[in-house]
Each structure stands twice: as C-alpha cells, then as structure tokens.
Amino acid sequence: MSFQDPVMAALSIADKLLKVIVEKRSVPSGEDVKKALTELDLEEVYSGKGLTLFRNRDIIVLALPRGNLVIDVIPSTGEIGEALEIISYHDRKLNALILEILPANDLEYEGNIGLEPAILDLNSGELKSSPVFGRFEEENGIPYLVIDEKTFDRWVKSGKLNVCPICGGQLIWKGKQAHCVDCGYGIKVRE
Numbered sequence: 001m002s003f004q005d006p007v008m009a010a011l012s013i014a015d016k017l018l019k020v021i022v023e024k025r026s027v028p029s030g031e032d033v034k035k036a037l038t039e040l041d042l043e044e045v046y047s048g049k050g051l052t053l054f055r056n057r058d059i060i061v062l063a064l065p066r067g068n069l070v071i072d073v074i075p076s077t078g079e080i081g082e083a084l085e086i087i088s089y090h091d092r093k094l095n096a097l098i099l100e101i102l103p104a105n106d107l108e109y110e111g112n113i114g115l116e117p118a119i120l121d122l123n124s125g126e127l128k129s130s131p132v133f134g135r136f137e138e139e140n141g142i143p144y145l146v147i148d149e150k151t152f153d154r155w156v157k158s159g160k161l162n163v164c165p166i167c168g169g170q171l172i173w174k175g176k177q178a179h180c181v182d183c184g185y186g187i188k189v190r191e
Contacts, residue, residue: 006073007166007185008136008143009059010084010101011115012040013071015133017088018118021097025122027088030065037061072104080105095122099131115165116158130158132165137188142179144186152176152189 016036020028028036034052038044042054042061054061055076062072069088074080083104091098100117118131132155134147145166147155155161164171169182176189 004058004143006059006075006082006084009040009042009061010073010086011133011145011166012135013037013061013073014086014099014101014118014131015135016040017069017086018099018131018133021088021099021118021120022125022127025097025120025125027067027069027090027097028065030063033063033065033069033071037063074104090122091119094119096120096128097122116160127154130154130160132187139186142184142186144177144188146188146190149189149191 013036016039017028017032020032020036030052034044034047037054042056044052044054046053050064050066052063054063058076060074060076062074064070071086072083073086074083085102085104086099087102088097088099097120098117101115116129116131118127118133119129120126121128132145132147132151134145134151137144137146155165161173162171164180164183164185166185167180167183169180171178171180171187178187
C-alpha cells in the first residue's frame with residue numbers, strides 16, 4: 001500500500017526500526033534506515049553528506065542518521081502542519097534506547113499524536129513501554145493499522161486498549177478489529 005499521509009508512513013517506518021533496535025540493541029544505522037524505507041516501497045532520490053531523501057507520490061522522507069537518528073516525514077504538498085518526526089537516541093540516564101514519533105512543528109501540527117514512545121531497557125533487553133506500531137492496509141477505502149499479536153498483548157497489559165494509538169481518541173472494538181471515532185483509522189490484529 002502506498003502511504004497517503006505522514007502518519008501512515010511514520011508508523012510503518014517506526015515498526016521496521018523498532019525491530020532493528022530490539023535485535024541490535026542500538027540506534028538504527030543509515031543502512032538500516034535505507035533498508036527499511038526501501039522495503040516500504042519508497043524511492044531513494046538522494047543520498048550523500050549525511051542525508052538520505054526518499055519519496056513516493058504523497059510523501060517525502062528525509063533521514064539524518066548521525067549517532068542519533070532523525071527522520072522527517074513530510075507530505076509532498078509541503079504542509080509543515082502535517083509533518084512528523086521519528087527520532088531514536090540512547091538515553092544515558094535511563095540506559096535505554098528511545099524511538100518516538102513527534103509532530104515536526106508543535107505549533108502548526110493539525111492532528112493529535114497519541115503514540116507512546118518505544119523504550120528499550122538496555123540492561124534487560126525488554127521494552128518498558130507499550131508502543132503500537134505496525135503497517136497499513138486499506139480495506140473498503142478505510143486505512144487499517146495492522147499489528148501483530150505480541151504488540152496487541154503488550155497493549156492490553158498497558159490498560160489503554162480503548163485509546164487510539166494514533167490520535168489519542170476513543171476506539172470501538174469488535175473482536176480483534178477497532179475503529180477510532182475521532183481520526184477514522186481502523187486497527188486490526190493479525191498473527
């Protein structure tokens with residue numbers, strides 16, 4: 001599925017990068033980022049001088065991997081009010097790796113980000129948070145965030161199953177599928 005907006009792209013990118021963080025116990029490298037973006041069918045437009053630029057018809061992704069990782073996801077219209085930023089860094093005080101999605105510009109961001117950051121404890125190798133990242137699929141014109149059972153189980157344990165992980169709105173569940181009454185995205189759980 002081609003990403004239609006920064007939220008869809010950011011969640012899918014974060015899902016891929018979280019797997020790298022858990023496996024390697026380090027901030028994703030430039031090569032890790034390139035691989036993840038290519039697997040998500042984004043076209044590499046430029047690479048050099050510590051910067052990589054990817055795009056599709058609807059979004060532009062600018063990656064700056066230098067020790068810490070910063071990835072800007074911008075709609076191709078250039079609307080900064082919809083842009084998101086994925087950041088990953090080593091928090092030395094917590095001795096943890098952090099991966100989070102934030103508005104690129106808090107003052108102009110038009111939506112609401114309800115996303116919980118991923119916090120990987122480097123001492124135990126365990127996630128100390130309940131991030132809900134996944135990939136998107138479309139069904140009957142509705143975009144669905146598809147998550148795995150492991151992510152769902154972590155989310156259930158967090159006690160926040162009725163809170164939309166995308167916008168912080170209210171979720172209505174039917175079996176292993178939900179819809180947000182605020183942002184309109186759907187969520188599906190798959191093995």
